[in-house]
Amino acid sequence: MPPTLRDVAAAAGVSIRTVSNVVNGYAAVSDELRTRVQTALDELGYRPNLLARSLKQGRSNLIALVLPELDNPYFAELTRAIVEDGTARGFTVMIDQTSGDPERERDLVLRADRSALFDGLIVSPLGLTDEQLREIPASHAVVFLGEDDHPKFDHVRIDNHAAAQAATAHLIAQGCRRICAVGVHPSISRGTTTTRLEGYRAALAAAGIPFDPALVLPTARFTRDEGAAAMHAAWKLSEPPDGLFCFSDLLALGALRAAHDLGVRVPEELAIVGFDDIEDGRYSMPSLSTVSPDKRWIAQTALDKLTERIDSGQTDAATVIAPWDLQVRESSQRSGG
Amino acid sequence: MPPTLRDVAAAAGVSIRTVSNVVNGYAAVSDELRTRVQTALDELGYRPNLLARSLKQGRSNLIALVLPELDNPYFAELTRAIVEDGTARGFTVMIDQTSGDPERERDLVLRADRSALFDGLIVSPLGLTDEQLREIPASHAVVFLGEDDHPKFDHVRIDNHAAAQAATAHLIAQGCRRICAVGVHPSISRGTTTTRLEGYRAALAAAGIPFDPALVLPTARFTRDEGAAAMHAAWKLSEPPDGLFCFSDLLALGALRAAHDLGVRVPEELAIVGFDDIEDGRYSMPSLSTVSPDKRWIAQTALDKLTERIDSGQTDAATVIAPWDLQVRESSQRSGG
DNA sequence: GCCCGGTTTTGCATCGATGCATTCCTCTTG
């Protein structure tokens, strides 16, 4: 049994309240008592019971980060940024994986949100329906990362349309004419992947290249093996592509590996651009061109918004657009620079 | 303000205690009251306050996972395993990053351990000193992953000596005679990296190859760029190596990339073996040979041990050795098969 | 009609810490 305020008070021969005052630096406590209490605290190794404190104060300084998966480096890198920044602000950040299960996501968000355990939530949604979102009381502190806008809550995201368009335009500028879009989610009609596809189509249109539905390769998830499978599928097309725009770096890295296995030279025969700018892509062979969202900025802004909500109780919901840039590396750079 | 038991009780015209009974399925409640209370619960959207419940019950069903870093895929993959398994057991797993800071690690472990917020801790230590470990009361539920044995606590780890020896022996079998060991931590004299170095030396000794200290390349951290730097250093040696045993896959992947930049053919000129079996290594070019610890087994066993400790209050500390195997892939396979 | 056994329902104390307000000092001042 860990010592409580009561134990310390007994040991020091003072009231519970006085010990609490010493612990929190409250009020005026005489030097004599202060040292006596401090000694008792040290000797017993007292630690405040955070449950009790949070219960009384109505605030836990815990926030939860709800993510689809951690073994996607994009999320791991984003998580690091949020944990470090959150810690600096006095929060303890707890991470919850949905493992790609929308049901579990809904559960976590709704449950965690009202459990009084967390002061707030940062959620990177897979796909909550409007109906599910409506179940969350607007008064609660929730910030969403990514698409899926809902007017009731704060959102932090990049401009996926513009970024996808830029990536595709870059491939076109490198001379690509048949460009695959890899990573459309087959069942979801809204959200990030749809927006990226639209950006891709906009770039084609701007260059006067007709859109060919056969070049859109759906994948169930953003993993290396899905990327590899998509590459194999692409190479089986009657007229294979000369460019690949993958909606995540993992997909691109899988495709890169598959291209190697198929004896396809990158970028000479096939130029590839990914999305996320994960560290792996800087060390792949060839290194991976990619859309690079500013993760630190995203983390910081999400925490700003969340803190505002927690402290003020209520703020107008807003969508904040995060900066990004296109990192051109070896996988898409064709003619000697 | 979220509704409390009191609110629901008022709405249903019953006592607080009865609502609690309905919520928890306790005791006998008449059908009539049950439905009436249930209706009130649904209408108000009641959620139990987990802080209050945990405070009263002395148990939160929260466990913390303390890790050096999440953007190392090894930890991300291990984390996934622990979160999934833990969730299935009714725990909520919270992840805390030490970001490679031993001071912060000490803080987190000691603070979290007695905060009453967590029922238990799973810690993958960077390096807690004996003295620091001694500060943790033996009664607390803590399971360590990795080396750094301490008789007071449970440990789950693989046999690093044997694994390192096997990896090195494999390189020798491929014909390597000058094998670098990459990843010894420069300042720490104990722990995982030291054990791996000993395994490496044992393999050399068994093959009658003299140990050359110049072939031991220390790195500050287990990152790709450190691995790349080590590769460059290795290639500057008066007599360059023909094999690389890297203490992590990230180091190996960085080295792989650097070898490519230097025009060194892998595995023909230089065979490489890593450690961890992260997913990236299966898709690198060439794919990476590696020591593969059984992460699911480790997660499961750590949770078994922790649950035991939490439930029984006290168990004899034990060190459990987890299974591993050597995954031989392209980066170390020399003569056609 | 009354007592008994069993089921429902409720009240009170409690987990550990903090807000508020009161009590208790001590020292100053008229």
Add this chain to the structure above:
DNA sequence: CAAGAGGAATGCATCGATGCAAAACCGGGC
């Protein structure tokens, strides 16, 4: 010397939920 100001220390109620045990209720049997 009495009154008052202000600092120091404490008690009590409270946060929301649950353990325990008492109270209320029901029907049945003598």
